[in-house]
Amino acid sequence: MSDELVSVTIDGLPLQVPEGTMIIEAAKQAGVLVPHYCYHPSLPSPAVCRMCLVEVEKAPKLMPSCVTAVAEGQVVHINSPAAKSARQGVLEFLLINHPLDCPICDQAGECELQDFVFQEGRSGSRYDDYPKRYAPVEDFGTDVLYVPNRCILCTRCVRFMEDVAQDGVLEVYQRGDRSYIGMEPAHKLEHPWSGNVVDLCPVGSLISKDFLHRARAWDLDKTASVCPGCTQGCNMTVDTRDSTVVRLRPRPNLDVNRHFMCDAGRADYRWMNRGDRVEAPLHQDGGKLHACDWDTALDEMAALIRASDGSVVLLASGRAPCEALGWTMRLAGNNVRAAAIKVPIGPEAPIGAIPNLALRAERAPNLDGARMLGVSTDWLAAINAVKGAELVIVLDAELDDADIAALSGATHLIHFATAVEPRLAHADFVVPIATMAEEQGVFVNRDNRAQRFLPAKSAPGMARSAWWVASQVWRRGGEGRRAPGTASEAFGSLAPFDGLTYRDLGLGGRVVATSPAGAAR
Amino acid sequence: MGYPHPIHPKETPVLSKHFGEVEARPYAGWVERGGYVALKKALTMAPDDITSEVKASGLRGRGGAGFPTGLKWSFMPKEDGKPHYLCCNADESEPGTFKDREILRWTPHALIEGCAIAQLAIRAETCYIYIRGEFTEPYHILQRAVDEAYANGVLGANAFGSGRRIDIVVHRGAGAYICGEETAMMNSIEGRRGNPRIKPPFPAVAGLFGKPTTINNVETLAAVPAIINQGAAWYAKLSLSSPKSTGTKLISVCGHVQRPGTYEITMGLPMKELIYDLCGGMRPGRTLKAVIPGGSSVPIMTPEEVENCPTDYEGIVANGSMLGSGGMIVMDDTTDIVHVAMRLAKFYAHESCAQCTNCREGTAWTARILERMLAGEGKESDLGLLLDLAENMTGKTICVLSDSCAAPVVSGIQKFRPDFDRHLNVERPLKTAGV
Amino acid sequence: MSTHETAAHETVFAGAVLAKLEALYPKYPDKRSLLLPALWMIQEARGWISDGSVAEVAETLGLTSAYVRGVVTFYTMYHTHPVGRHFIQVCTTSPCGICGAEDVARALVKETGCGDLGATSPDGRFTVIEVECLGACGFPTPILIDDDFIENVTVDRVPAILARYI
Numbered sequence A: 001m002s003d004e005l006v007s008v009t010i011d012g013l014p015l016q017v018p019e020g021t022m023i024i025e026a027a028k029q030a031g032v033l034v035p036h037y038c039y040h041p042s043l044p045s046p047a048v049c050r051m052c053l054v055e056v057e058k059a060p061k062l063m064p065s066c067v068t069a070v071a072e073g074q075v076v077h078i079n080s081p082a083a084k085s086a087r088q089g090v091l092e093f094l095l096i097n098h099p100l101d102c103p104i105c106d107q108a109g110e111c112e113l114q115d116f117v118f119q120e121g122r123s124g125s126r127y128d129d130y131p132k133r134y135a136p137v138e139d140f141g142t143d144v145l146y147v148p149n150r151c152i153l154c155t156r157c158v159r160f161m162e163d164v165a166q167d168g169v170l171e172v173y174q175r176g177d178r179s180y181i182g183m184e185p186a187h188k189l190e191h192p193w194s195g196n197v198v199d200l201c202p203v204g205s206l207i208s209k210d211f212l213h214r215a216r217a218w219d220l221d222k223t224a225s226v227c228p229g230c231t232q233g234c235n236m237t238v239d240t241r242d243s244t245v246v247r248l249r250p251r252p253n254l255d256v257n258r259h260f261m262c263d264a265g266r267a268d269y270r271w272m273n274r275g276d277r278v279e280a281p282l283h284q285d286g287g288k289l290h291a292c293d294w295d296t297a298l299d300e301m302a303a304l305i306r307a308s309d310g311s312v313v314l315l316a317s318g319r320a321p322c323e324a325l326g327w328t329m330r331l332a333g334n335n336v337r338a339a340a341i342k343v344p345i346g347p348e349a350p351i352g353a354i355p356n357l358a359l360r361a362e363r364a365p366n367l368d369g370a371r372m373l374g375v376s377t378d379w380l381a382a383i384n385a386v387k388g389a390e391l392v393i394v395l396d397a398e399l400d401d402a403d404i405a406a407l408s409g410a411t412h413l414i415h416f417a418t419a420v421e422p423r424l425a426h427a428d429f430v431v432p433i434a435t436m437a438e439e440q441g442v443f444v445n446r447d448n449r450a451q452r453f454l455p456a457k458s459a460p461g462m463a464r465s466a467w468w469v470a471s472q473v474w475r476r477g478g479e480g481r482r483a484p485g486t487a488s489e490a491f492g493s494l495a496p497f498d499g500l501t502y503r504d505l506g507l508g509g510r511v512v513a514t515s516p517a518g519a520a521r
Numbered sequence B: 001m002g003y004p005h006p007i008h009p010k011e012t013p014v015l016s017k018h019f020g021e022v023e024a025r026p027y028a029g030w031v032e033r034g035g036y037v038a039l040k041k042a043l044t045m046a047p048d049d050i051t052s053e054v055k056a057s058g059l060r061g062r063g064g065a066g067f068p069t070g071l072k073w074s075f076m077p078k079e080d081g082k083p084h085y086l087c088c089n090a091d092e093s094e095p096g097t098f099k100d101r102e103i104l105r106w107t108p109h110a111l112i113e114g115c116a117i118a119q120l121a122i123r124a125e126t127c128y129i130y131i132r133g134e135f136t137e138p139y140h141i142l143q144r145a146v147d148e149a150y151a152n153g154v155l156g157a158n159a160f161g162s163g164r165r166i167d168i169v170v171h172r173g174a175g176a177y178i179c180g181e182e183t184a185m186m187n188s189i190e191g192r193r194g195n196p197r198i199k200p201p202f203p204a205v206a207g208l209f210g211k212p213t214t215i216n217n218v219e220t221l222a223a224v225p226a227i228i229n230q231g232a233a234w235y236a237k238l239s240l241s242s243p244k245s246t247g248t249k250l251i252s253v254c255g256h257v258q259r260p261g262t263y264e265i266t267m268g269l270p271m272k273e274l275i276y277d278l279c280g281g282m283r284p285g286r287t288l289k290a291v292i293p294g295g296s297s298v299p300i301m302t303p304e305e306v307e308n309c310p311t312d313y314e315g316i317v318a319n320g321s322m323l324g325s326g327g328m329i330v331m332d333d334t335t336d337i338v339h340v341a342m343r344l345a346k347f348y349a350h351e352s353c354a355q356c357t358n359c360r361e362g363t364a365w366t367a368r369i370l371e372r373m374l375a376g377e378g379k380e381s382d383l384g385l386l387l388d389l390a391e392n393m394t395g396k397t398i399c400v401l402s403d404s405c406a407a408p409v410v411s412g413i414q415k416f417r418p419d420f421d422r423h424l425n426v427e428r429p430l431k432t433a434g435v
Numbered sequence C: 001m002s003t004h005e006t007a008a009h010e011t012v013f014a015g016a017v018l019a020k021l022e023a024l025y026p027k028y029p030d031k032r033s034l035l036l037p038a039l040w041m042i043q044e045a046r047g048w049i050s051d052g053s054v055a056e057v058a059e060t061l062g063l064t065s066a067y068v069r070g071v072v073t074f075y076t077m078y079h080t081h082p083v084g085r086h087f088i089q090v091c092t093t094s095p096c097g098i099c100g101a102e103d104v105a106r107a108l109v110k111e112t113g114c115g116d117l118g119a120t121s122p123d124g125r126f127t128v129i130e131v132e133c134l135g136a137c138g139f140p141t142p143i144l145i146d147d148d149f150i151e152n153v154t155v156d157r158v159p160a161i162l163a164r165y166i
C-alpha cells in the first residue's frame, strides 16, 4: 500500500483512501460493512465465498470487494439491486445444506450467517425436496470441535493454520459439494495458537469444547481487557455471564496481536472466578486475624508505616498493574530496600508467520511497567532482603514454600491479597484487593505499550483496588497529601506516565517512554 | 483428416495429415515428413519475430476462449531476468472434445516442435505439458517422443547445437476437468489442489511458481510449426469467412452423426456441410434436433441456427453459441434435452473444485432439480427456479465452470422448451434411442 | 478422514522407486510439484493410497498429511480404498450417454458381477465406476481397464473384452 490517496465514491459517499486499499476496507471508512465470509483482515484473501460482490461502475461484472483494489474515480454501489440480489443468491446457496440448528448452536447470536441472512436473505427456501448434507461432529484437537453440517467452506480455518500458524493440519478434502474440512487423526490442532480458528469461523462449525453450551451470546457482557498471560499483552475481551467469566477472546489490535491470542492465555480465566476470596480488611487482634472496617485498617496501617522508619521490601505479583505497583512503591517511600515482581518463566511459543507475536517466556503482563516504576524482577534478591527489613508488603504475589519460610521472619507484614493465604496468618494486615478482572488498570507490554483493561465484574465484599488502598494509607502518612480520586488519576500521577490519562491511552494502548524511569516517589 | 475416416475433399489437412499413420510417430518418421524444419528456422529468429509471425497469422487459442495467440505471447515480459514457463494444456476434458488426443497420439513431435518454438518466443526454457491422467496411451506415446527428442538433441541444454536450452516435462494429471482451466493447471503442476486462482495477477505476470507463464492448448501449439514454415500470410488466408478467424480448426464431432471423428476444416466452413457432408449426416430416419458446437460449456443450437452458420468464432456467436474448443455434439430427434442438461449438470457438479459457493452448491442443486424432473416429479416452478439459479451462477465466480453449467440449462429452456414442459406436464418423456 | 486402518506401512520410496522419484527433482523448482507424480508411483506400487502412504508421501516431500490428503481426494483417479484387480472406468457423460453408454455401464456391472457401480466383484477381480468424459466422445463408449483405453465398446462386446482380464 502506498501513501498516495485515490478518490472513490461508495454508495454515494465520496472519500479518499490510500491506493491499494481493497474496496471492502474502503467501505468500512464509508460506514458500510460489506457482507463477507472468506475475507478476514489478518488472513490472505482467496475470494471464494463470493458474498462480498459489489457493483463497480464500468466493470463488466460484479466485483469481489475483498480482492478488488480501489481505483481513482471509481464509483462503487454496495447496495444496488444487482449486488444485493447476487448476495441473496449466495446466501440461498449457503443455506441449502445448512442445518439451521440455531437453537442448539453456540454461535447463535454472534453468527455471521444468521446476521447476513437476517439483513439480506430470502424469506423461505426453495430447496425443499432433498435431504441436507450430513456428517458427524469431529474432535479436532485440544479445544476444538468441528461440526461439518454447519461449515460454509470459507477456508478461514485452513488459511489460518497454513499461512499464519504455519502448521497446515487442516485442509479441504474432496471437491464439489462433497467437500469438508479434513484433519488427520495423527495431527490434530495442537499448535499453541490453534484456538483462534474458533473465533475465525464465521459460523458455528468450529466450536470450543470449553465453552460448549455454556452461554448464549446475547446473555454475555463483554469487557475490553488485556491478557495477563505474558509480556506480549494481547488485547482481549472478557465475556461474563452473571458476573462469572465464561470466555476470553482476542480483541483486535493490529500493533500487538492482530486478531489473535494464544491458547494458554485463552484458557487461563478460571482464577478470575475463584470463591476463596478475602472479602474484608483483616488485622491482628489477640494473636489472630480479625475483620475490621476500612477506616480502622487504613489508620492502623498508616500508623504502622509511620512507626517503622526502617526499610521496606515489596514483593509483588507479576500480574500487578502499574497503579498497584506505583502506589505501593510510593507508600514504601524512600525506605525501599528491595522491590520485585515474580516472573514465571515458560517456553516461548511464536504464532508462526506474524513477526513480534508470541506467547512470551516471561509470563508477566506488566514486566516493563514494573521496570519503569523501579520494581525489579530479581525476586531472590528481594526475598533475601526480607531478613532485616522492618516491613514487608506482599502485593498478591504467588508464594512458594521458600518464600513463605523467608516471610516467617518478617518483622511486619502487610498482605494485599485476593485469596485467603493460611500460610501468612501472622501478617499484621490482610488487605482485600480486586483482581484485574474486577478493576481498571494498565499493563505495559514488552514494546512499552501502555494498555488499559476494564472491570468485567465486581469485586467481592469490601475488596478494593490495591492502588486505592495504598494511596489512602499514603495520604494518612503526611500533611497535605492528596490521594487520587480515580484510577486514571492514580495512573497519571506516576512519574513515568506523567499526566497521561486513560483517555489518552484509548482502548488500543499507547507507547510510553522507552527508557526505564525511576520509581515514583 | 476426419480420423478415423479417410480425408474428405472438403477438409484441409494441416495438423491431421498424418493421423492414423503409426510411422509418423517416431522421431525419424516425423523428420521424414518435414518435422523440425520450423524449429531449426525459429532457432535463427529473434523471439519477437516469432511472436510477430504468429500474431500476423491470426492464430487464436484453440482451447476454448479463442484469444489471439501472438498477442498472448507478447504479454510476456522481456528482460526481467526471471525464469519463464510455457504450459501446454493437454487436459482435454470438456465433454464433446477429443481432438487434442489425436495430436498427442499420432503426431507427438508436432506438439513438441510447437512447444519448443513457443518457448523460444516467450523466452521460456521449460515447458510443462499437462496431460490428463486418463490419457494413458497418449501419455506413453508423448513421453516416448519427448525422450526421443532429448536423445536426438532437439531438446536439452543445446537444442540442435544452438546453445539454447529447451526443456519439456510431461506432467500427468489425475482426474479433474477443472485442471484444464489455466490457473488450476498451474496449481496442479505445483502439487496443489486444482483450484483456479483469482486474477489478477495474470499468468504472464505471476503464473507457474509465481513466474511469468503462458498457457496454450495442444492444437494451438501444434499449429505453430506450419505457420513458421509456410508463413503467416499463408495461414491468414486460410479462411472462408471472417478475417478474424484464420487457419484450420480441428472439430471433433460426436453424437448422432454417421461418421463421428476429428475433422480439420478451414475456418468458416458451413456447419451444415460439416455435419451432412463430412460426417455423413444423421442416421437413417432421424433428423437433426440440436448441436452443441464447442464443447459442453457453450449454448445449445437449434437446427435453424445451424442452417446458415459458418464454423468460425464470429459465425457461431452470431448464431447463438460459441466455437469454444471445437468439440461438437450433434443430437437427433430422439434426444431428450432435459436428460442431456441433467447429465451435463452432474458433470459440472462432479468437477466443481468447491471454492466458490455459487458453483459448489449451484451445480449440485441444478443437477438435483433436473434429476427430479426426469423422475417424473417436475413442478411448474422448476423452470423459473432453474433460470434463477443459472443467473446466480453466471458471472459471479472465480472461473467460468459455474457459468458453463448454467449455459446448456438456460439455452435448453429457451430453445427446447417443449422438452422441459413434457416433464412438467407428466406426459410420456422421450427415450433417447442410442446408437 | 481415515477409513482404513492399515497394517504396518511398508515404505514405497526406497530403492528403485525412490531413485525414480529423485530423478524427477531437477525437473521442478520445488519438491511440492512432485506430489502428483509421487502419488502415481504409490498407486502403481500398491494399487491404492492408504493412510500410511499419505503419511509417507508427506514425509518424503516435506508436506503435512492433511495437505496430501486434500490433494489425493481432489483428484478422482487416486484410489483411497482398495479396488479390484482390474479397475474399469466407463464414461457416461452426455455425448456418450446419448449413444448408449449407460447400457454399457450396466452390462459391465452385470458381467463382472460387481453388483453395483463402485463395488468390487466378490472374486476381487473387478471394480467398475462411472466416470466423466474420457476425451474420446467420437468413439462411444470408451472405457479404461487399468491402463488400457478401449474405444467403441458396445453391450455385445463386453463379455469378450472382460475375458482378456483375469
Ligand SMILES: Cc1cc2nc3c(=O)[nH]c(=O)nc-3n(C[C@H](O)[C@H](O)[C@H](O)COP(=O)(O)O)c2cc1C
Binding pocket: B060, B061, B062, B063, B064, B065, B066, B067, B069, B089, B090, B091, B092, B093, B094, B177, B178, B179, B180, B181, B182, B183, B215, B216, B217, B218, B220, B221, B399, B400, B401
Ligand atoms: C473449466 C475450464 C476448463 C478448461 N479446460 C480446457 C482444456 O481441457 N483444454 C484447454 O486447452 N483449455 C481448457 N480451458 C481453457 C484454458 O483455461 C485456457 O484458456 C487455454 O488452455 C488457453 O490456451 P489457448 O489460448 O491456446 O486456447 C478450460 C477453461 C475452463 C474455464
Ligand code: SF4
Binding pocket: A150, A151, A152, A153, A154, A155, A156, A157, A158, A181, A200, A201, A202, A203, A205, A206
Ligand atoms: S469450519 Fe468454519 S472457518 Fe473453517 S471453512 Fe468451515 S465455516 Fe469456514
Ligand code: SF4
Binding pocket: A227, A228, A229, A230, A231, A232, A233, A234, A257, A260, A261, A262, A263, A264, A265, A266, A358, A359, A360
Ligand atoms: S501471547 Fe501472552 S498475552 Fe497473548 S494471549 Fe498468550 S499469554 Fe496472553
Ligand code: SF4
Binding pocket: B178, B195, B196, B351, B352, B353, B354, B355, B356, B357, B359, B360, B397, B398, B399, B400, B401, B402
Ligand atoms: S467457479 Fe467452480 S470450478 Fe471455478 S473456481 Fe469457482 S468453484 Fe471452482
Ligand code: FES
Binding pocket: A035, A036, A037, A038, A039, A046, A047, A048, A049, A050, A051, A052, A053, A064, A065, A066, A067
Ligand atoms: S469475502 Fe470476498 S469473496 Fe469471500
Ligand code: FES
Binding pocket: B095, B096, B097, C091, C092, C093, C094, C095, C096, C097, C132, C133, C134, C135, C136, C137, C138, C142
Ligand atoms: S463423453 Fe464420453 S468420452 Fe467424452
